[in-house]
Amino acid sequence: MERHLDQELADLKKELIMMGSLVETAIFESIEALKQLDRERADKVISDDKIIDELENTIDEKCLELLALQQPMAVDLRFITMEMKISTDLERMADLAVDIAQRVLELADKPLLKPLIDIPKLAIIAQEMTKGAIESFFNLDVALAGKLILRDKEADALRNLVQQELLDDYISKNKKTIPRAIPLLLIARHLERICDHATNICEDVIYMIQAKVVKHHPEKLQEI
Amino acid sequence: MEETIKVLNLNAYFGNVQALKDINISIKEKMVTAIIGPSGCGKSTFIRCINRLHEVVPNTKVSGEVLLDGKDIYSADVDPIEIRRKIGMVFQRPNPFPVLSIYDNVAAGLKLNGIKRKDNLDEIVESSLRMSALWDEVKDKLDASGVSLSGGQQQRLCIARALAVKPEVILFDEPCASLDPISTAKIEELILELKNDYAIIIVTHNMQQAARVSDFTAFFLMGELIEFDNTQDIFTKPKDKKTEAYITGRFG
Amino acid sequence: MAGFREGKRRDKRMSIYKRRKIINKLMCTVALLCAILTLVPLISIFGYVLSKGITSVSLGFFTHLPKPVGEPGGGMGNAIVGTLILIGLSCLWAIPLGILGGVYLSEFGNNKLGLTVRFTADVLNGIPSIVIGIFAYTMFVLPMKSFSAISGAFALGIIMLPTVMRTTEEMLRMVPRNLREGALALGISQFRMIVSIVLKTALPGIMTGILLAIARIAGETAPLLFTAFGNRFWNQSLQQPIAALPLQIFAYAISPFDDWHRQAWAGALVLIAIVFLMSFISRFVIRLRYKFPTSR
Numbered sequence: 054m055e056r057h058l059d060q061e062l063a064d065l066k067k068e069l070i071m072m073g074s075l076v077e078t079a080i081f082e083s084i085e086a087l088k089q090l091d092r093e094r095a096d097k098v099i100s101d102d103k104i105i106d107e108l109e110n111t112i113d114e115k116c117l118e119l120l121a122l123q124q125p126m127a128v129d130l131r132f133i134t135m136e137m138k139i140s141t142d143l144e145r146m147a148d149l150a151v152d153i154a155q156r157v158l159e160l161a162d163k164p165l166l167k168p169l170i171d172i173p174k175l176a177i178i179a180q181e182m183t184k185g186a187i188e189s190f191f192n193l194d195v196a197l198a199g200k201l202i203l204r205d206k207e208a209d210a211l212r213n214l215v216q217q218e219l220l221d222d223y224i225s226k227n228k229k230t231i232p233r234a235i236p237l238l239l240i241a242r243h244l245e246r247i248c249d250h251a252t253n254i255c256e257d258v259i260y261m262i263q264a265k266v267v268k269h270h271p272e273k274l275q276e277i
Numbered sequence: 278m279e280e281t282i283k284v285l286n287l288n289a290y291f292g293n294v295q296a297l298k299d300i301n302i303s304i305k306e307k308m309v310t311a312i313i314g315p316s317g318c319g320k321s322t323f324i325r326c327i328n329r330l331h332e333v334v335p336n337t338k339v340s341g342e343v344l345l346d347g348k349d350i351y352s353a354d355v356d357p358i359e360i361r362r363k364i365g366m367v368f369q370r371p372n373p374f375p376v377l378s379i380y381d382n383v384a385a386g387l388k389l390n391g392i393k394r395k396d397n398l399d400e401i402v403e404s405s406l407r408m409s410a411l412w413d414e415v416k417d418k419l420d421a422s423g424v425s426l427s428g429g430q431q432q433r434l435c436i437a438r439a440l441a442v443k444p445e446v447i448l449f450d451e452p453c454a455s456l457d458p459i460s461t462a463k464i465e466e467l468i469l470e471l472k473n474d475y476a477i478i479i480v481t482h483n484m485q486q487a488a489r490v491s492d493f494t495a496f497f498l499m500g501e502l503i504e505f506d507n508t509q510d511i512f513t514k515p516k517d518k519k520t521e522a523y524i525t526g527r528f529g
Numbered sequence: 530m531a532g533f534r535e536g537k538r539r540d541k542r543m544s545i546y547k548r549r550k551i552i553n554k555l556m557c558t559v560a561l562l563c564a565i566l567t568l569v570p571l572i573s574i575f576g577y578v579l580s581k582g583i584t585s586v587s588l589g590f591f592t593h594l595p596k597p598v599g600e601p602g603g604g605m606g607n608a609i610v611g612t613l614i615l616i617g618l619s620c621l622w623a624i625p626l627g628i629l630g631g632v633y634l635s636e637f638g639n640n641k642l643g644l645t646v647r648f649t650a651d652v653l654n655g656i657p658s659i660v661i662g663i664f665a666y667t668m669f670v671l672p673m674k675s676f677s678a679i680s681g682a683f684a685l686g687i688i689m690l691p692t693v694m695r696t697t698e699e700m701l702r703m704v705p706r707n708l709r710e711g712a713l714a715l716g717i718s719q720f721r722m723i724v725s726i727v728l729k730t731a732l733p734g735i736m737t738g739i740l741l742a743i744a745r746i747a748g749e750t751a752p753l754l755f756t757a758f759g760n761r762f763w764n765q766s767l768q769q770p771i772a773a774l775p776l777q778i779f780a781y782a783i784s785p786f787d788d789w790h791r792q793a794w795a796g797a798l799v800l801i802a803i804v805f806l807m808s809f810i811s812r813f814v815i816r817l818r819y820k821f822p823t824s825r
Contacts, residue, residue: 056526124485126512126524264514333713335639362716372711376729386715389725435711442715 058123065115065136066191069143072108073187076143079105079150080183080247084176086157087240088169095161098154102147109144113137128261135261139190142250142257146183149243149250156236156243166223166233175211175244178204182251189258198255199274202267208248215241281306281446281476282327287341289319289326291334296322298500300341304446306476309468311491311508313484315523318497320480324448327478328364329357345445362386365439369451371431373423373438380419382434386442401441409437410467429460436467447471449479453486465490484524488512496520575801582798585791590799595761595777601788605796607763608777611678612803614764615757615773616743618682623689624739628728630690631697631735636723638698647698650691661687662752670756676770681757685746692745696738700731733814740811744804750775774800 079098086094116137119125125133182201189198219238223230256268267273282304289297297319304310312320325331326339329350342349350360373382381388383402392398402419406412411433415426426434432452439447449468453461468477468490481487487494488508495505496517504511504520515521522528589604596603630650634643662684669680704727712722728735753759758770759780774796781793 058526126484126488126526127515127521129525130513328714330710330714333710358716358718360716361714366714368707368711368714370707372705372707374708374711374726374730376726376732385712385726386717389712389715389717389721438715 058119058125058129061115061119061123062129062132065112065119065133068108068112068115069136069140070187070191072105072112072140072143073183073190075101075105075108076147076150077180077183077187079147080153080176080180083150083153083157084173084180086154087160088173090157090161090165092158092161095154095157099151102151105144105147109140112140131261131264135257138257139254142253146247146250149247152243153240156240159236160233163233166230166237171211171215171218172237172241172244175208175215175241178208178211179244179247179251182208182248186251186254186258189255190261193258193262195259195262198258201255202252202271202274205248205252208245212241212245280304281346283342283344284327285342285344287323287326287343288339289322289331290338292336296500297326300502302495302502302505304476304478305493306445307472307474308493309472309477309479309491310493310495311487312478312480312495312497313482313487313523314497314503315528316482317499319500320497321450322500323497324366324450324478324480327446328366328448329360330366332357362390362442363444364446364448365442365444366448366450367432367435367439367452369454371428371435371455373426373431373434375422375424377423378420379415379423379426379434382423383437383441385438402437405437405441408440408471409433410463411437427460429456429463432456432460432464433467436464440471444475446476446478449477449481451480451482454482461486484512496523498523578794578797578801582791582794582796585795586798590792590795594763595792598786603792605772605774605777605792605799607760608772608774608796609799611757611760611764611772612747612774612800614678614767614771615681615685615753616747618678618767619685619689619746620739620743622682623686623742624693627690627693628697628735630694631701632723632728634694634698635701636719636727647695650694653687654691654695657751658684658688658749659751659754662754662756665752665756673768675768676756676758678757678764678767678769678771681753681771681773684752684756685749688746688749688752689742692742693735693739696742697731697735700734700738701727703734704730733817736814737811740807740814744807747803747807748775748800750779774803 079101082094083098085091086098116133119133120130123129182204185197185201188194189201216238219234223234253268259265259267265273265276280303284300284302284304287297287300288295300323312323314320322331327343331337331339339351341351343351345360345363348355350357373379374385377385380402383405384398387398387401403412403416406415411430414430415421415434418425423434424431436447436452453464456464465486468479471477472492479487479491491508493505494508494511496503496511496515496519498519504515504517506516510516511520512524515524587604589602590606591604591609592606593602593604594607595605630646634646637643638646665680665684665687669683670676673680708726708730709722712726713719717726753773753776757773757776759776760770760772764771778793778796778800781789781796784790
């Protein structure tokens with residue numbers, strides 16, 4: 054039986070996908086801005102964030118309305134509550150892209166401290182995890198979500214590498230490098246946080262589909 | 278937790294039509310078990326088999342066992358009237374006896390069974406009315422007719438009447454179906470209170486009610502028990518596809 | 530052009546509407562007239578009897594015995610009391626039997642026996658009262674070798690029986706199943722449930738049926754002709770003939786004496802008054818009992 058609720062749920066799904074692609078773009082643009090030290094690109098990332106914030110509000114409101122008016126159960130209930138959480142994670146990821154853009158603005162008038170090697174690698178992981186998380190939501194792909202969760206370790210490792218290198222080779226050796234080193238360190242942190250949020254999204258997707266809680270319980274991943 | 282009622286391979290018939298197929302289920306004491314399912318799925322038939330009311334309708338048959346505290350209520354040496362005293366029932370439409378006063382309605386299960394000591398009755402009537410949250414509203418008009426109350430009050434009167442005979446189990450057959458939302462809320466609160474002392478089974482069409490009030494939920498479809506689990510799981514992650522389709526409103 | 534056609538259609542609709550209104554009003558008036566018409570026989574009978582009999586009704590009428598043939602005066606005291614005794618005796622046996630029979634039919638009678646009993650009762654209801662009188666004559670008067678109040682009560686009881694039984698059954702059936710189940714669910718036995726709940730609930734209706742049956746037998750003459758037979762004196766034993774109002778009225782009406790005719794009218798008036806009284810009481814009883822709205 055086709056229900057009115059089905060249409061609403063389909064619309065909600067579309068909105069979340071759209072938000073996801075905007076977030077993907079924001080992350081991509083912020084890294085490109087870093088690579089080119091492009092102020093204009095960075096500014097655009099910052100100003101476009103407003104749209105993403107609005108989308109989060111819209112999605113949250115719509116979810117709340119459906120909860121109150123339709124009393125959804127089971128899979129519908131899980132879908133709506135996870136949608137609310139995923140939109141929050143996406144919005145944070147967009148904020149992190151804005152943070153990266155702001156770091157770029159801080160770096161834009163100086164030459165780069167060192168050629169970027171690891172940060173772009175970290176950025177690629179962040180972008181792939183973001184894209185993958187949204188895809189797993191769209192396709193209800195539990196296997197993909199599970200794989201992506203495991204990649205988070207890579208991101209953590211790369212961030213630690215960047216942090217170590219910047220601290221040992223630059224900051225501790227020459228205080229004058231600090232204004233150019235700290236932003237890079239922070240960018241690595243921001244990218245790693247983006248991966249954490251993408252991991253959250255994947256855990257929410259698994260709960261939505263299978264009603265299994267793998268959040269904070271990595272051992273449960275074997276069971277999905 | 279104690280199993281107050283254990284149903285084994287219960288089958289019930291109306292003439293040649295089989296209304297219940299091989300039902301196996303346990304009802305725990307001090308818990309509320311909800312029975313949900315679309316119209317005609319056998320929910321009412323099921324609880325009527327529990328208090329042996331099903332057999333009162335002519336041309337019906339029951340097979341299987343229903344164990345109350347370990348003893349089969351359908352065995353030949355068991356008096357159905359005794360069973361119905363131990364397993365009380367509240368019906369969909371409030372049915373207080375119009376020819377009896379409020380007092381006599383509550384005392385009906387006792388008076389009409391020969392218990393006549395006045396002081397005993399007074400005490401039992403008052404405590405039953407208190408338990409069903411009706412005492413304050415009727416204490417000054419115990420002689421008024423049983424039908425002089427509003428719908429919600431009448432239903433609480435019926436609950437008091439059922440409580441007066443000190444049952445072990447109380448069956449509710451869609452008790453709020455004919456009541457307004459406020460009366461419904463009062464009765465739901467009452468059920469949550471009562472479960473501290475009784476095993477309760479509630480048949481309901483209203484899934485949100487089942488979700489609010491019960492600890493366990495059983496889903497019936499076409500005379501079969503499809504799924505039985507704790508309420509939280511049934512409504513957030515049901516195991517059977519049919520259960521999910523029903524509770525999300527895709528049919529029924 | 531379109532406006533003109535529209536106008537014609539509107540006119541046609543108006544005339545159909547007007548016609549319907551007129552027919553409606555006409556039929557309502559006809560129905561009203563018919564209803565009023567039914568009052569005419571009742572009012573004329575009562576009015577006529579009242580006018581003819583009221584002058585002869587006095588205290589003496591209720592207390593005195595009939596005077597010997599030819600002598601003026603006297604009353605119908607024994608006939609009035611006799612009618613009351615006959616009614617009482619008939620009720621004594623026909624009411625319990627009828628009620629219990631009705632209980633069986635309603636609670637257990639969805640079977641062949643029930644069908645048979647119902648059919649029999651309906652047929653019995655239609656048997657001419659004089660035939661019932663002959664039956665009572667054969668059953669009681671012949672073996673007892675005497676007319677008696679007992680045989681009269683037997684005949685009247687047979688007339689009452691189907692009405693009481695069927696009314697009881699109907700009234701019991703009207704008690705909602707809900708109430709029965711509610712009683713059973715409390716662990717009350719079926720017998721108790723029927724007596725203390727169902728029967729009690731249906732009582733007003735059953736009493737109405739009984740009162741109407743009594744009103745009927747109060748005026749039955751034919752079956753009493755050769756059972757109670759009539760008596761010019763106060764009845765001393767139930768095994769003896771007994772006077773009754775209808776019998777007395779009959780005897781006086783066909784006599785050649787004017788005084789007796791006068792008394793016959795008075796007797797008819799008293800008889801009608803008794804029947805009216807029964808009907809009023811039964812109405813009053815229902816309204817009293819149904820002050821409490823029944824649960825739907």
